Amino acid sequence: xxxxxxxxxxxxxxxxxxxxxxxxxxxxxxxxxxxxxxxxxxxxxxxxxxxxxxxxxxxxxxxxxxxxxxxxxxxxxxxxxxxxxxxxxxxxxxxxxxxxxxxxxxxxxxxxxxxxxxxxxxxxxxxxxxxxxxxxxxxxxxxxxxxxxxxxxxxxxxxxxxxxxxxxxxxxxxxxxxxxxxxxxxxxxxxxxxxxxxxxxxxxxxxxxxxxxxxxxxxxxxxxxxxxxxxxxxxxxxxxxxxxxxxxxxxxxxxxxxxxxxxxxxxxxxxxxxxxxxxxxxxxxxxxxxxxxxxxxxxxxxxxxxxxxxxxxxxxxxxxxxxxxxxxxxxxxxxxxxxxxxxxxxxxxxxxxxxx
Amino acid sequence: xxxxxxxxxxxxxxxxxxxxxxxxxxxxxxxxxxxxxxxxxxxxxxxxxxxxxxxxxxxxxxxxxxxxxxxxxxxxxxxxxxxxxxxxxxxxxxxxxxxxxxxxxxxxxxxxxxxxxxxxxxxxxxxxxxxxxxxxxxxxxxxxxxxxxxxxxxxxxxxxxxxxxxxxxxxxxxxxxxxxxxxxxxxxxxxxxxxxxxxxxxxxxxxxxxxxxxxxxxxxxxxxxxxxxxxxxxxxxxxxxxxxxxxxxxxxxxxxxxxxxxxxxxxxxxxxxxxxxxxx
Numbered sequence: 001x002x003x004x005x006x007x008x009x010x011x012x013x014x015x016x017x018x019x020x021x022x023x024x025x026x027x028x029x030x031x032x033x034x035x036x037x038x039x040x041x042x043x044x045x046x047x048x049x050x051x052x053x054x055x056x057x058x059x060x061x062x063x064x065x066x067x068x069x070x071x072x073x074x075x076x077x078x079x080x081x082x083x084x085x086x087x088x089x090x091x092x093x094x095x096x097x098x099x100x101x102x103x104x105x106x107x108x109x110x111x112x113x114x115x116x117x118x119x120x121x122x123x124x125x126x127x128x129x130x131x132x133x134x135x136x137x138x139x140x141x142x143x144x145x146x147x148x149x150x151x152x153x154x155x156x157x158x159x160x161x162x163x164x165x166x167x168x169x170x171x172x173x174x175x176x177x178x179x180x181x182x183x184x185x186x187x188x189x190x191x192x193x194x195x196x197x198x199x200x201x202x203x204x205x206x207x208x209x210x211x212x213x214x215x216x217x218x219x220x221x222x223x224x225x226x227x228x229x230x231x232x233x234x235x236x237x238x239x240x241x242x243x244x245x246x247x248x249x250x251x252x253x254x255x256x257x258x259x260x261x262x263x264x265x266x267x268x269x270x271x272x273x274x275x276x277x278x279x280x281x282x283x284x285x286x287x288x289x290x291x292x293x294x295x296x297x298x299x300x301x302x303x304x305x306x307x308x309x310x311x312x313x314x315x316x317x318x319x320x321x322x323x324x325x326x327x328x329x330x331x332x333x334x335x336x337x338x339x340x341x342x343x344x345x346x347x348x349x350x351x352x353x354x355x356x
Numbered sequence: 357x358x359x360x361x362x363x364x365x366x367x368x369x370x371x372x373x374x375x376x377x378x379x380x381x382x383x384x385x386x387x388x389x390x391x392x393x394x395x396x397x398x399x400x401x402x403x404x405x406x407x408x409x410x411x412x413x414x415x416x417x418x419x420x421x422x423x424x425x426x427x428x429x430x431x432x433x434x435x436x437x438x439x440x441x442x443x444x445x446x447x448x449x450x451x452x453x454x455x456x457x458x459x460x461x462x463x464x465x466x467x468x469x470x471x472x473x474x475x476x477x478x479x480x481x482x483x484x485x486x487x488x489x490x491x492x493x494x495x496x497x498x499x500x501x502x503x504x505x506x507x508x509x510x511x512x513x514x515x516x517x518x519x520x521x522x523x524x525x526x527x528x529x530x531x532x533x534x535x536x537x538x539x540x541x542x543x544x545x546x547x548x549x550x551x552x553x554x555x556x557x558x559x560x561x562x563x564x565x566x567x568x569x570x571x572x573x574x575x576x577x578x579x580x581x582x583x584x585x586x587x588x589x590x591x592x593x594x595x596x597x598x599x600x601x602x603x604x605x606x607x608x609x610x611x612x613x614x615x616x617x618x619x620x621x622x623x624x625x626x627x628x629x630x631x632x633x634x635x636x
Contacts, residue, residue: 215599243609250601261579347610350603 001061004120008057012050023121026097030128037080037130038301038322047301047322053127055295058326060120062334063293067123069140071101071114071166073288074131081132081297088131089114097121101141103154104161111155116141132295135288138169139241146343147237167285168237170340172244174208174252175279175289176201177228179264179272193227193298193317202312204262204276205229208255209309216349220339223317225296225304228276230289236345241285247346248280292336293329295322306336362499363472364445366482366508373479374472375447377499377517381466386571436501447506447517451494455509458492462520469508469515479515486510 004024011021018031030053038047056063073089090112094100099122100113117123117134126134143150143165150165161167180197191197208231209219220232239247255278256263264275282289290296290304305320305328320328360376390399403412420428471479486493492509497517505520 211598215602239606239609243605246605246609247602250605251598254598254601261576346602347606350599350606 001120005057005060008120008124009054012054012057021124023124024097024119026095026121028095028121028124028128030124035080035130037077037132038299039080039082041299044300049127049130051322052130052132052295053124055322055326056123056127057120059293059329060123062329062337063291064118064120064123066292066336067117067134067136069116069118069142070136070138071103071141072117072134072136073114074126074129074135075133075297076129076131077297078130080130081299085297091115095121095125098125101154103166104156104158106158133297134291134294136291137166137286137288138171138173138244138283139166139237139285140170141166150237161285162240165237167240169239169241169244169283169285170234170237170343172233172235172248172251173282173289174231174248175224175228175277175282176205176208176231177224177277177279179269179275179277181273191227195316197227198316200262201227201229201276204255204259204278205231206309206312207259208251211254211258212251216352217344217346218342220306220336220342221309221312222292222304222306222336223302223315223320225290225294225302225317225320226298227317230304232339234339234343236343239346241283245280245283248283252278252280292334293325306334308335360470361467362497364447364497365472365475366447366449366469366495368449368478368482368493371478371481372446373482374475375469375479375515376472377497378468378470379465380468380516384565384568386568386575445498447495447497447508449493449495449508452486452489452491453494453507454490455492455507458507458520461526464504464519464521467517467519469517482508483510483513483515486515 008021008023011019012033017033018029019033021028021030030049033048033050033053035049036046037049037052040046073087075085075087077083077085091098091100092113094113094115097119099116099118101116102111102113104110105112115122117126117136141152141154143152147165147168150168151160151163152165153160154164154166155161178197178201179191180194180200181191182194182197185192205221209221212219212233217233220234222230222232224230235244252263252265256265262276263278264272265278265280266272281287292304292306294304296302296304300318301321301323302317303320303322303325305325307315358378360378362377364375364377366373366375391397392399403414403417404410405412418430418432420430422428469479482493486508487510492507495506495508497504497506497519499519505522507518507520509516509518
């Protein structure tokens with residue numbers, strides 16, 4: 001893998017605006033390499049599509065494990081983060097090196113092809129299409145090792161999909177999203193990142209972690225890459241999405257009860273003002289938060305970045321950008337490596353807790 | 357901007373202007389729930405039939421108009437549907453008047469009118485015409501099944517729609533006798549001086565709801581002191597002990613039951629709304 005990455009970086013060092021990259025024996029035409037996806041701002045230089053491809057190549061050894069076997073959708077920004085963006089779930093056709101999986105969709109009452117990103121070439125292909133924000137399902141197409149009995153038929157009907165392994169998530173997730181305004185936002189705009197809001201979000205995350213730790217549950221944290229934090233609770237796959245959402249809601253309602261001044265679970269955005277939105281509703285099949293190391297739509301070129309609980313007090317979302325994250329990974333590795341080996345059997349842990 | 361509460365079009369001679377309507381005002385009154393003081397549970401309203409001494413489900417209810425004491429005429433959904441509502445999705449302009457001709461007592465609610473897609477041009481035309489002529493347009497609009505009189509007026513770059521009370525909804529002046537007392541020139545001069553002292557431009561920002569502010573502070577203080585009444589854990593959503601609640605969720609899931617039917621039923625609506633928000 002490292003050799004693949006090194007060779008891709010070498011090819012991208014060419015000054016030509018269009019290239020045909022050779023990646024693991026596959027050919028991938030890339031164009032408009034000098035297109036600015038993140039425009040220059042103040043003293044900050046712009047980030048181009050070439051920078052994005054370089055980034056994807058360099059982080060791929062740590063990022064790809066988080067994408068393995070997961071249906072993926074992306075938000076594309078063909079004219080950069082200031083331009084129009086759109087979600088893309090289904091693709092036709094795809095290059096030969098891209099794995100696809102056919103999954104039933106209730107929306108059209110039909111099967112559709114999702115892509116699965118399992119190699120450097122696919123990641124770069126997404127980058128070529130200005131697919132900046134990557135969203136992967138919380139469930140996987142593969143059964144080993146903790147979901148061996150589950151079905152592998154994902155097509156034809158909702159019922160088949162309900163019974164399949166794709167209905168069993170690896171994580172219960174929470175999105176802590178501060179609706180604390182800096183005061184500089186335009187009317188009706190989303191709150192901007194600022195120190196006080198992040199401090200409060202971090203304090204809440206630490207309290208939630210502590211609460212769950214008391215029950216014997218270990219929580220993992222990453223920056224959203226925008227203003228908030230994402231909390232993941234890796235679980236053994238014997239609870240389906242409905243169960244995961246029930247659990248998430250229980251935890252969210254508990255947080256609301258414990259911290260009524262900090263937490264909101266309101267749907268109406270205007271009612272979230274001044275509080276941190278504790279979003280437990282993302283625990284649904286087909287929904288997703290940005291994956292670890294996914295770039296985000298933010299002027300600083302921020303990246304959703306896993307962090308250790310021991311460093312959370314000293315980090316800030318803009319520390320982690322397309323420019324800094326590859327060095328960080330090469331130096332310290334991925335704090336979330338092994339998250340799937342740390343899965344927790346919720347039922348067993350809770351029963352043990354009640355016995356003792 | 358907030359969600360449009362109505363969309364349709366203004367019909368103005370041969371021109372139709374697709375528009376959306378947004379509320380221009382909102383009440384900031386703090387709402388309270390009624391609790392049972394002994395247990396802190398939020399009280400439920402019930403439809404109670406004193407004859408049968410039983411709670412009545414919605415499907416056994418009908419709307420009755422009391423035409424004489426204890427005598428009702430019943431109207432069904434079909435009856436309501438038969439009612440004529442001519443201006444269903446249009447704002448029909450019927451007359452142009454000077455704004456000063458409308459007494460403020462007629463104003464009911466204010467809305468902003470925004471042009472819908474590709475309607476900027478005719479919208480601008482109507483706006484400019486009204487502004488330059490210094491006129492307002494009288495019209496009718498049907499909002500929530502009720503036809504209302506309204507007036508469109510240009511205001512700071514946007515067309516405002518003000519719903520008006522119908523004349524028979526305005527009460528007559530109170531029938532108290534207001535005696536005409538005699539006032540001297542000196543007294544009038546004094547009144548003028550006082551008025552001149554307090555004469556200034558109207559700045560709404562100078563005024564605020566002191567009562568609400570005090571109420572908010574009181575609520576904050578109560579929260580700070582954790583003077584919070586918690587409803588008992590009657591159902592699974594209302595839990596005090598997290599471990600217990602989680603255990604129940606997991607057990608329910610293991611049994612194959614949906615742990616929270618309410619949560620899964622709600623799924624579609626929030627998901628749709630979520631799309632208007634950023635993806636995290």
